[in-house]
Amino acid sequence: MRNIIVTGGNRGLGYEIAKTFANQNNHIIIACRDVEHGTYMAKKLPGSSEVIALDLCSEQSIYSFTKQLAERHSKIDVLMNNAGIFDNSGQKVTFMKQSFSNVWVTNTLGPYLLTKQMTPLLNKSTNPKCVFMSSVVGHHKRLNLKIITEQPSIEVYSQSKYADLLLTELFAKEHPSWQVLAAHPGYSNTAIFDGRISGWKKQVIRQMTNVFGQSPKKGAQSAILAINEDFSSGSYIGPKYLKELYGAPRIQHIQKYYHPEDLAIFSHFLTEIQK
Template sequence: MSHTWTMATIPDQRGRVAVVTGANTGLGYETARALAERGATVVLAVRNVEKGEQAAARMTGDVTVQALDLTSLDSVRSAAAALRSRLDRLDLLINNAGVMYTPKQTTSDGFEMQFGTNHLGHFALTGLLLDLMLPVPGSRVVTVSSTGHRIRAAIHFDDLQWERSYSRVAAYGQAKLANLMFTYELQRRLAAHGTTVAVAAHPGISSTELARHAPALLRLPLTWLAPLVGQAPAMGALPTLRAATDPAALGGQYYGPGGRGEVKGHPRIVTSSPDSYEVAVQQRLWAVSEDLTGVTFRVVQPEPRTRSTASITPGGQYTVNP
């Protein structure tokens, strides 16, 4: 498989409709811009509409803005209703927005900020928009995770909201691990429908505003080292774009930079942590997420399993089997 997949490799996207969350800056902006330049109709789903309009003005193509605050389930429902009223189809839902290393705080619904924003907000949005995708052959849900899913990461079912104690790093790890588990379980549920697939991606180390909430001890190294050892947002967006547009991409795959340590480089299929493939945990997280958000997906639930259904081909491609 080629390791030189670039912006120029993106196929013609004319006729496709994409919603990109957090698209007014950083990776989301570069993702949306590239899709629009290749002909897609793109909706920037953003918390700050004014900044979204400014971002849209810098892009070429059919680009509009939709208000979306992932820290509020009311906002997620309102945004989904608005999108359903203005779109008759959805080819790409790119769950990109996120927060990192925030101080201890909660969303308007009482969820820990990182788990509530990065996972539960996108879980709810996907469930509320999925009806626009299921009739569309080749449609994809792409969720952006992070190498942080390997760092002090576990799903703490006994304290999901970190009410007893709080670690910024561990809470971020839980949220990013949840992004991957959501992708794998969603793909298993989508497999019976044969039209929509779920794919994940991560940007490696990229120079964005994501670390702005980190404490100074972490923020300074992240801010200064990222440009030196990492890559620009346009490169960091490539794994997401490949997951969204590569005709060869399969449901359940995970894309990241192809360089050493997956820090930077052209995108390729990568593997996630062993914990991320634990099917029983995926399914428990799914059930808890439905309960917390009140959003139920209209897709077939697979038979319960206790072991991973991830498989590897001779070429090193990981897929999730129904």
């Protein structure tokens, strides 16, 4: 039986991913903040599942999640780093003794620390796999580390999703025995677009998303393929059509989407903040 962690598996794309793999061959671990909703949704899953509290903005919560997991399981086969927020509020979080945008911590630093913590359990699997959820808005950027501490800006979200591609490459290099992959869902109709944008803009985005967003089930297909089949590390799976916003998944390589110099810059940044 495979043990599969889906962060943010209580709703949206994460729930579609959890639902797809909830059968007798897998045990699903839903990792989320809203445990009550997670438990309600897990009850609807066939097969074996559990919900464990995880707040990616809290180092303490990541350590506590890791401890509970290690007490209950001898290995993890798949870590699906799906949870993420899109939030323009400018809220700050202290993480690794520094102040960062909550978006940057939820989408990048939290998944980084969680993946590091999961390493011993992933190493116990015969076919360990780790998938990072990115986004089209994170494609072809240059890393801008000023923005992650200084500005409440939508650009922080793009930077966090760009950094998820860099994380994919860094973990792939560090763990040659794992499959480390990235996926993105194109444009999918989930609650992520309702986060902390207020007034008329929120209404416009909601209406647009209702009309143009593909269903969460379709949006989840890239991550589902990444979990379902074997790929070489660094593979990047996302929808094929209309600037990669819609359609069936296609397999690319993340190297096409990031600037090679940013890998060393990001790696240095991660080392520095842990000193």
